[in-house]
């Protein structure tokens with residue numbers, strides 16, 4: 001059994017586990033209320049994953065949806081709970097993928113189930129409003145009481161949306177609107193602008209550009225795709241804009257042991273950002289905005305330091321470029337703060353910060369000057385979903401009540417220390433353990449090994465995802481405790497032992 005030195009020192013964490021995480025072994029529960037208050041002891045595998053039932057369901061699913069190349073297994077949501085996902089074959093896995101990093105409290109958390117069963121929430125769940133035109137009574141109060149307290153410092157407004165991609169799409173659009181308005185300097189929109197925008201021509205459709213970074217991921221919708229550079233599979237065959245792509249720092253880990261080299265690399269990238277802004281400006285293709293992730297997630301968990309982000313902020317300010325921070329994956333507490341950008345010590349915050357996933361509701365916070373100048377400029381039917389606000393309220397209350405941001409820091413350290421030990425023990429298998437909170441990654445020697453290790457881990461009862469070309473990504477729920485980390489490290493140790 002792999003026993004990390006750190007784990008030996010954290011036995012006292014067992015004492016602080018909330019009642020619903022006390023382990024009482026598997027149960028056969030059917031009704032939702034009975035799900036409350038329990039988690040499993042350990043993984044339990046009955047078949048390989050995917051098992052026969054998952055495979056059978058996949059064949060059936062294909063009769064209604066042919067787009068199935070990415071389906072991994074079918075989930076028994078009723079049986080899943082806490083940090084354990086249970087598949088339809090009865091395999092119970094410790095879940096470090098958490099529905100692509102989007103389950104802050106794991107499965108069937110009592111606070112979420114209670115909120116869903118609260119009769120006073122019924123009308124909100126039952127009647128989905130078109131938020132752009134007919135806001136339900138009480139929504140404004142919810143925005144004030146639930147959303148605004150988590151806003152990154154200095155961002156006083158919020159626009160809710162439906163998902164990460166549409167948050168980014170609309171945030172980018174809002175920056176273009178701001179940029180054009182600023183350039184117009186108060187002048188009226190001309191007839192020529194109104195006419196030319198209708199046929200996709202300048203000046204109505206200006207030749208402005210948007211900067212992103214190599215390795216970035218901002219979504220797969222057509223607009224976002226021009227800002228996404230993580231994998232060929234997302235982009236192939238889709239026309240893309242000629243927009244500048246700057247280098248994202250390629251740093252050495254652990255960051256604090258390579259400060260001088262990393263600083264030089266970040267300076268190189270910052271210089272390139274400025275050079276590209278100048279180059280595109282000279283071509284008459286102004287860079288109106290920039291979008292950046294605090295940690296490039298899908299692109300392979302690439303980190304940068306606060307120094308880099310401070311540098312980006314300064315360049316944006318000096319060049320009149322709008323700055324969007326995409327916290328779709330980093331937001332929601334997994335780095336130890338609700339938003340990672342709050343850790344950068346910026347004097348002037350980013351102009352917009354987008355979110356989704358762990359926060360249940362999607363959207364973006366923004367500064368006043370980025371407000372669209374007219375109604376219907378940023379608009380769609382739903383513009384968010386009030387029932388997700390019910391989830392968010394339960395999530396945020398639980399984060400506070402259970403001190404989950406602190407838990408993330410403690411558990412994150414246990415995982416990372418354990419991974420460092422494993423990479424020392426198996427240097428031919430693992431390298432570059434890195435992370436912030438429980439947003440953690442570990443490289444494998446190549447893509448083949450990473451794929452193999454993730455499938456072997458599944459059969460050991462640990463479900464996790466990959467990112468970049470050869471990286472294991474750890475995205476546990478915020479309720480993941482040091483004793484869950486022990487199970488994970490144990491499984492990794494077991495799998496690595498058999499690798500040559």
Ligand SMILES: Cc1ncc(COP(=O)(O)O)c(C=O)c1O
Pocket residue numbers: 100163164165166168217218219220293297298326327328329330356357
């Ligand atoms: C950083 C980032 N931005 C945007 C997105 C797109 O979000 P969605 O899948 O909700 O459209 C993702 C999804 O993984 C993401 O990680």
